[in-house]
Amino acid sequence: MPAARKAQPESDAPVVRLQTSDEQRPAGRLLGDELRFHRERLGYTLADAARVIRASTSKVSRLERGESPAKPRDVHDLAVFYGLSREQQSQLDQLLAQAGNADLYARFADVTPNFLKRLIRLEGTAEKISVFEPRVVPGLLQTEAYARAIVQLMEVGLSDTGIERIVALRMQRQVMLDKGVPTLAALISEDVLYRPYGTASVMVEQVAFLLKATLTNRVNVRIVRTEAMAPPYPLFHLTFADGDCQELAYVEHLDGANYVTQKRQLDKYRRLLDNVRANAYGREDSTASLKRALGYWEQLAATEQPE
Incomplete structure (x- = not known):
């Protein structure tokens, strides 16, 4: 594995960007993000990648940001x-096909084993994330x-080790919130606060965590x-500060x-x-709703038998 090296400054003259459709850009961003991930994982610079495809470093940079159409070669x-x-x-190859066929893949699925890692990277590059969840806490x-209670419910028959690996991966999504970006706007159905996943004590911890989150900027x-x-399904919307997508x-x-x-x-x-x-409580009423739910679960937790 090559040692990591500093990226060389770009000195290319300005170029005219090729136009891509609104549908192609998001898929191209996912493809570019995947290519950047592997390059950085191996310690290669933009210049290293540029030599491989006989191009400028600025072209590789645009490719990784999803701004330039990717060539199969x-x-x-x-x-x-x-x-x-x-x-x-x-x-x-799947991402390349999605980026190159806007009509067919205007709404495409990612069911690869690494889909959650891809989501984590995607969320980590966003400027703002807006989410509505009608079924579980986002x-x-x-x-x-x-999270463990949800995974245990859905992954019946999975070993304890397998469950813990999934939980650990899902917990990585919270790490990025400590970096200052992205900001998160979370809309949560009130029913979710009273839907038990795990014991009452687990729900106490979860609702208390939501209350703590309301105190952050x-x-x-x-x-x-x-x-x-409200829609019966979750909605996630991400905005980015860089690139055409x-x-x-x-x-x-x-x-x-x-x-x-x-x-x-x-x-x-x-x-x-x-x-x-428009149908959500304001800040004060949302906090009051969370406090009511916390009191509800605290009462139930007080009656729980220790395991």
Whole structure:
């Protein structure tokens, strides 16, 4: 494995960017992020990658940001240079197809074994994340015990070691919130606060964590009133400060995610989130709702038998 080296400054003359459709850009960003991940993992610089595909460092930088259309030959050559496995190359081929066929993949699925790692990297490069959750506490705000209870429920038959690996990976999503970016706007259905995952003590810890999160400047928690009309599925919307791909939406599942990339669908997601936000309590009432739920679980926890 080569030693990490400092990236060389770019000195290329300005170039005219090729235009890509609104649907291609998000898929291209995912492909570029995957290529950047492997390059940095191996300690290569932009200049190293540029030599492989016979291009400038600025072109590689644009490719990794999803700003330039990816050529199959370039992706293949980089995959070989990075020594990727057949499975890893297959994942790149899927992303390449998605980036190159906007109509077919305007809404595409990621069901690879590494989908959660990809989501973590994607969230880590976002400037702002907005999420509505009607069923569980959003993954970015779950405590370890709460997350473990959900994984144990859904992954029946999985070994304890396997469960702990999934939980540990999900906990990595919270680490990025300590960096100052992205900011998180979380809309949570009031019903979620009373839906038990784990023991009453687990729920006490979870609701208390949400209350603590409301005190930070980076997390904005709003509780959506029970009687509000809201979508029955979760909504995630990400905005980015860099590159041409300024936004992306996705619907996360336990073992995969559907990415929404079509402009019309992105507009729909923004409108849905705006409607949900309009039916949410304000800051003070959201805090009061969380405190009521905390009191409810504390009473139940007081009657629990120790394990």
